[in-house]
Amino acid sequence: MVGQWGKEDDENVVIRCYNDLRDIIQMEWVEKSCEIGNDQTFLFTDTLGDPLCRIRNTPLSTMLVADVGTKLVGCIQGSVKPVKFHDKSVNVGYVLGLRVVPPYRRCGIGSILVQNLEEWFVSHNVDYAYMATQKDNDASLGLFVGTLGYTVFRNPAILVNPVNPGRNLKLPSDIGIRKLKVEEAASWYRTHVAPTTDFFPDDIDQILRNKLSMGTWVAYYNNNDKIDSWAILSVWNSSKVFKLRIGKAPLSYLLLTKVCNLVGRFLMLLGLTALPDLFNTFGFYFLYGVHAEGPLCGNLVRALCDHVNNMAASDDGGACKVVVVEVDGESNGGDLIRCVPHWKMLSCDDDTWCIKPLKCEEKMSDLGEFDDMFWKSKSGTLFVDPRDV
Ligand SMILES: CC(C)(COP(=O)(O)OP(=O)(O)OC[C@H]1O[C@@H](n2cnc3c(N)ncnc32)[C@H](O)[C@@H]1OP(=O)(O)O)[C@@H](O)C(=O)NCCC(=O)NCCS
Known part of the structure; x- marks a missing residue:
């Protein structure tokens, strides 16, 4: 899969499946250069040497990477599972681990990775894609909600x-x-x-x-x-x-x-x-x-x-x-x-879940109907699957 991207540099960005033997060392560099957080706090994830550790426990999953020339500059993971949503049995695809290394940001690579993952979801019969981020992650919300049409769905507290x-x-x-x-x-x-x-x-x-x-x-x-x-x-x-x-x-x-x-x-x-x-x-x-x-x-x-x-x-x-x-x-x-006993200083209430229908667009006559459905669904609680953590 080859995507379009905006850097003047004339090399194409190539999206392909992650290959443990070939990519593990570059992946470590990508993860290290993409700490998640805001001006005040940074959280590092130690995958214990296994970049696929967060998706290994779901029945169906994939990891895509973005190459520019010989450099691995970004990655994304996705997992699929059947859930009950709004009284219906549907397949949902969870988007996680999206990373683009700083020198290659704002060139469209993050968007290309998500779009390729959405195509993979559709080919595996997924009805809705969803993702979680923090309220103050402007890049992530700008990409998913601003550019790719995701809707903020829930704001759970951690x-x-x-x-x-x-x-x-x-x-x-x-x-x-x-x-x-x-x-x-x-x-x-x-x-x-x-x-x-x-x-x-x-x-x-x-x-x-x-x-x-x-x-x-x-x-x-x-x-x-x-x-x-x-x-x-x-x-x-x-x-x-x-x-x-x-x-x-x-x-x-x-x-x-x-x-x-x-x-x-x-x-x-x-x-x-x-x-x-x-x-x-x-x-x-x-x-x-x-x-x-x-x-x-x-x-x-x-x-x-x-x-x-x-x-x-x-x-x-x-x-x-x-x-x-x-x-x-x-x-x-x-x-x-x-x-639930918790320390306020260590907890946060800024988690933000966003969702996008992948199959239902034609069926939903207008976006109002889609929004309406999410407002109604807020009356139920959310089951947080431990495999998504
Ligand atoms: C989030 C991230 C993957 C975006 O990757 P990217 O390749 O820069 O994204 P794109 O170039 O495709 O951006 C598409 C749109 O998203 C929005 N966007 C991207 N970065 C943004 C930023 N820093 N601030 C505000 N909006 C931003 C813009 O609307 C942008 O379109 P534009 O450049 O035409 O204005 C990247 O910033 C990153 O790796 N961040 C650290 C890890 C992280 O937070 N991951 C998300 C976890 S859910």
Whole structure:
């Protein structure tokens, strides 16, 4: 595939599939030169030597790269899966890992990569393409929303809680926690979560059976009078896929880290959580399928999160430094934000999901109908697939 691009340099940009043997070294350079972030914070991703690590767990995926001459100057990844969306079974294609190295930006290469991936999606029967970025990523939003016709769809919040190493959090004695078998968990999710959720994966059993999925737990009150309140969540060990490292952070964070390092021991003695060292690579657990029902479910969600914290604290010699949950900032996600323990300083509410119909354009008589559908779909919560993280 050859695309048009704007640099005066007369070489063409060639889009092709990623080839591990040929490209792995140049890919590392691309990833390193494309840190994601804003003026204040940069987050580096360590793919543990495997550029395909983020798409390996989905049933169908691809990675495309852009060459200019012998130089690999950009890349993009995509994965396809069946989900329930607006009461229908559809295939969605997730766009991720789009990178163009700085000297080659604003020449149309990012757009060419996305368009080629969309063509691949269409050839694999995808109904909608979607992607996630940050509210302040002007380049990404300018490209997807401004140029390629994507619509902002949701603004979930990413909640981050530091793991408290070496200290077990005490769980309330009136709350019971039980690990579900995969079949039980799948059935529970299908019955209680799928009907109220957009993007619920049709292949939930595959996710729950994946080696990265550590299990599903429900919390309930031991007292029979409170039987109508319960909470559920599953845990995904993202540390085994990739690790993160903060490259640059606001001054306030740097100062606080220094102070916490100095007084860390005292904090532990007082039973408080010290700030984790996030400037060296760290792993995290991702909580998915977080759902709660009943008037007293808030404490149950909190107890489940504390239970996961205790698991993380004793895991892998402290590799897992934080627990991450992504919840819908709108609809009933607001209630979850209040119940899920998290540190505001480490969390953010600027995640932005954008979507574009790939097949439905002819069927939708006008764009108004399409927008209308998204407004209606905001009444349901969002199921964040751990494979998309
Ligand atoms: C986002 C990124 C891939 C864009 O690649 P690119 O090759 O420069 O994009 P294009 O040249 O195709 O840009 C197409 C349009 O997007 C918009 N755009 C691109 N960069 C922009 C920027 N920095 N600010 C505002 N709009 C921008 C413009 O509308 C542009 O059209 P124009 O140049 O005619 O004005 C690149 O900036 C990048 O790698 N950034 C770091 C990684 C990242 O943030 N990835 C996205 C994660 S979702």
